[in-house]
Amino acid sequence: MQHDHQKCIAVSLNDKQIQILAVAEELIAKNGFDGTSVRDIAKAAKVNIAMISYYFGSKDKLLEALFLYRISDFRMVLETVLSQDLSFFEMMDEIVALTIKRIHKNRRIHKIVNFEFSNGTRDIDFDLYVNQKKENLLVIDNFIKKGQEEGVFNKNVNIQMLTPTILGTYFHFYYNKRFYQSLLELEDDQAIDNYVHTTLTQHVQQTIKAVLTNEK
Amino acid sequence: MQHDHQKCIAVSLNDKQIQILAVAEELIAKNGFDGTSVRDIAKAAKVNIAMISYYFGSKDKLLEALFLYRISDFRMVLETVLSQDLSFFEMMDEIVALTIKRIHKNRRIHKIVNFEFSNGTRDIDFDLYVNQKKENLLVIDNFIKKGQEEGVFNKNVNIQMLTPTILGTYFHFYYNKRFYQSLLELEDDQAIDNYVHTTLTQHVQQTIKAVLTNEK
Amino acid sequence: MQHDHQKCIAVSLNDKQIQILAVAEELIAKNGFDGTSVRDIAKAAKVNIAMISYYFGSKDKLLEALFLYRISDFRMVLETVLSQDLSFFEMMDEIVALTIKRIHKNRRIHKIVNFEFSNGTRDIDFDLYVNQKKENLLVIDNFIKKGQEEGVFNKNVNIQMLTPTILGTYFHFYYNKRFYQSLLELEDDQAIDNYVHTTLTQHVQQTIKAVLTNEK
């Protein structure tokens, strides 16, 4: 019997399905959803074209499956960081570093979501994503509020715009990767990765801490 | 005789061509290049389908034309700001405000560039865009360096990552418009526009100034 | 600009469209709707495959167009017969002959309707067909009632089942054409046509008159 393309996709994915999703993610992040044909995916994943329909039902459903598959990774382990015995500033640094690390790891699906979410055309259920985002936001929110209450952080700060600053700095770098690669003379992808995890992260840490401490 | 689809496109664009480009920009920004058919564009612009090929040569060339058409807007008139008699901080605020104002106005073409060209697949000439970007960067660069030399700005700052912070904050907000619209309870597009030009801009100004003044 | 596939199809059909419809009717009557591919139709009509979509929008819409195109033929000109100065029996003979003549001419579309629409699966608007059928039925109905009132026709007759008898006799012959061709040793299609218009018609005339006169 054929697969039952319903809600259970994320539950049980065999190796080949995961392989297809990985390939699909890469291609879609690169060329967009409409710019990626199932033929391309099938070819890159080295499976028969019909397998995509067989496994996922349709191209749209494939995207949904990819989405469900990655959503689990979205949940950040911020709590473990917050439970550590660190100063507020050390903690803030940790949060920034972890956040950038996670979105860099999941940058592909984030790019897809960013693009497909920004235009309301695709009829995919983004609630999970939005909820996850809100949760993460809330964790950082509360942490900063606590810092403000304890007089460590400046109270005159737009907390809700801090995440855009953190993530935005990274994404703008990533979306203009080729430009910055040339500007910063980063030889290969590894150099880029390294730059992200060191210099860029430090810059964001410094920026966030600055805005959180600066009076006025 | 048919149009000569070469370098002259930017030179002379009649009203209908401009109308097509405007429509195309909106649709492509919304649905992506591959997600937008020439039929869609023709229908939305209320012109014959053959007009696109007739005027621009091809769909790809249309994008190039759009690109050339908008590239002129990329040049920011920062010089006029810099020529004003303002303090470094006032100047910095002006630069941030102007920058956000410009990219918000041109957000659609920027989105297209971000998502369609961040990968090297599209074979469109990028030099103009890159050069423009470098120029703008250089202006800000020099201004900040001058501020550092005069002891106003902190020397321990990654200047090259400041633009990603400025632009990134805006773009992350824009790409997650639907999310922030809900979070910040912004009723309509005008409320969003207003938020961008006031609160968001202020946040970025504050952030940039903070990082430029904070002694680490 | 592309065709506007809406309600106006029946209004203006060019020669090529009519040609396509004729070919489609023949093939669909022969092989069924699902047994006929647009490729088959395009090939038989000697047009490009894309023309079907171009002209009619889709395969389904093609069928609708065919339906609308033929529906006009359904209207039988019984009135002209009824206005003639004939005896009731001569009139009845004329009605039967005309009816068989018409359905034989339109046998293909009738077959399609019979087999493709007898079940409610196909979501095509049937009202026109049903209304037309009811109208024709009513004309015969009234004629027979008049004959009954004048004491010419037997009153003990199920008028509503007379059309099934007339049409059914023809259709059963037509649907088992190959069988009767062999049984009656009819060489070719012309022989079949001839048989229909002479012997079969006479049989139906005789049958109808018999049941209308026989005193049970």
Place this chain on the structure above:
Amino acid sequence: MQHDHQKCIAVSLNDKQIQILAVAEELIAKNGFDGTSVRDIAKAAKVNIAMISYYFGSKDKLLEALFLYRISDFRMVLETVLSQDLSFFEMMDEIVALTIKRIHKNRRIHKIVNFEFSNGTRDIDFDLYVNQKKENLLVIDNFIKKGQEEGVFNKNVNIQMLTPTILGTYFHFYYNKRFYQSLLELEDDQAIDNYVHTTLTQHVQQTIKAVLTNEK
């Protein structure tokens, strides 16, 4: 070892095979052969898709098997009727009633045969069907001829067209079921069944007897 898909199909059919055939018959009668996929059949019969090929060899062979399976039912027990001690008219009524009863019971397979047989495309062996039909025809034929010889039935009758009249009346009613259901205000399928076995049957009986007795 796999099944031997040859002549033995009709011989031994297990419960699951019969179940498949029943489901297939219903679906094919409803949607046509090409409009019915083996997936549909498998799903409706609640068996694995591969079972169809496994049991019957192919989709075509399934139809043949269905055909062979039902052919046995085609043989009408006209002899038992004829052996009864009834008048010619009573006998004729019995024959008509029995005929309609049988084809109504087997209406689905008859519809399939009618459609798939009328077009010579399907390469199924219809000889059995044709022979059976001829036999049945012959029985009725002989009965009527005997009636004519004994001076009970009118000699001026096209005997070969009597079956089309009997069956055709029924089939035309059945193929336009929805129309007559509305016209005759028959609430459900049972009401239709009832109408067929009473009113419609009486009409046909009356019609046949009329044409067989009417002098003209």
Place this chain on the structure above:
DNA sequence: TATGAATGAGGTTTCATTCAT
């Protein structure tokens, strides 16, 4: 200059079937 008609290529999906177990 401008456009309706037309087309070949390629898109996604479903098909009946076979393979390996």
Place this chain on the structure above:
DNA sequence: AATGAATGAAACCTCATTCAT
């Protein structure tokens, strides 16, 4: 004996483009 996995073929449709006027 029975089945889940897999596949090539072909289905319908849309695409960007060109042709003829």
